[in-house]
Amino acid sequence: MPTTPPSKPDIRGRIEIEQLVNAFYERVRRDEILAPIFDEVAETDWVNHLPKMYAFWETVLFRTGNYCGNPLAAHARLVALTDMGRDKFDRWLTLFTTTVDEHFSGERAEHIKSCATDMANVIYSRINQVPDPRFDPANLSEEQRERYSRYRETPGASS
Template identity: 70%
Template sequence: MTAEDPVKKPDLQGRPEIVKLVNTFYDRVRADAVLGHIFDQVAQTNWETHLPKMYAFWETVMFRSGGFTGNPLAAHAKLVALTDMGRDKFDHWLKLFCGTVDDLFVGEHADHIKNCAADMANVIFSRINQVPDPRFDPANLTPEQRERYARYKSQPQPATP
């Protein structure tokens, strides 16, 4: 293929692509100046057990077939007392994750996993720091969403017994 005709990247299709994504992403995390120490020194991540959990987690998120069990919220919450778990850390994590997806994959599933990652980053950040989820701030609504919400609020609400 020529420079004008690059090789088309695949989309995420199943476990093999999830393994590639997770391994590449966490190699980048471990080398990252912002996040690496949180995983290696603060959380003292056991990579032999963590990576298979992440394969199962993302496979479950994407394809409902990974068999993940666990509590990601609790795992992150215990770090709040040990290190800064501020918005900037979650934004950086998301940028690194989405960049890894974009480097390796393209397509509907690639877009979906990035959206899922953004949702998880927002939920985990909000819950562990006990702040409102920024996605639900009325100031962030589009004009269409504001109009729809105004119509909903103006409808008569059913009486409660």
């Protein structure tokens, strides 16, 4: 009798965030396009970077991660050192969504992919100072409108 494969869990909290971030950066570090940006250009200290990313995603998903950094500045400084073009961001997103889908499914899994897509578009267009052709406010979903209005209300959030 055919068996149905067990469905994957959703992201429930910190444990799953750490699992996702670890699996994602293992992929990044094996990737021929992205790995050199971390290892050769930024000379990333992974012992610092991984906990920062746990806090970042925990803050995005659950607002409890105590992340206080500046993602735009962190990527803007790379533009002077290497090409941070659309192909790099598309690659980043492919690896991120593949990793999410490999481990998780559910509402939060969908939400984190949608947040990552939005942020990749914003970071890419802001650091390269080009308009994002895919970003048209008229096309925002109700969920995005609601989420963006909460970003603007967050005290101390950068624009």
